Amino acid sequence: MKIATLTCIGIGLLGALLAGLTALGAVPGFVDFGLGLGDIVGSEPIKDVLTSVFWGGLAILALLAAIGFGVIAPKE
Numbered sequence: 001m002k003i004a005t006l007t008c009i010g011i012g013l014l015g016a017l018l019a020g021l022t023a024l025g026a027v028p029g030f031v032d033f034g035l036g037l038g039d040i041v042g043s044e045p046i047k048d049v050l051t052s053v054f055w056g057g058l059a060i061l062a063l064l065a066a067i068g069f070g071v072i073a074p075k076e
Contacts, residue, residue, distance in 0.1 A: 008063070008066035012061075012065075019056040
């Protein structure tokens with residue numbers, strides 16, 4: 001369980017880093033959910049927000065999973 005906990009913590013921190021970098025504009029947004037936002041002029045801020053939400057959600061879920069794995073791990 002310790003390996004699963006550390007893996008989830010690593011994925012969560014990486015997701016939080018990518019969410020921050022996308023929000024700052026250092027990493028381009030890639031999520032548009034098939035809405036056809038690529039055809040609209042000036043749709044880059046929308047794609048950046050959706051991508052930041054995606055990475056932030058991934059980070060939150062991974063960190064919550066890490067907490068769950070940490071709680072159920074046997075004590076040594």
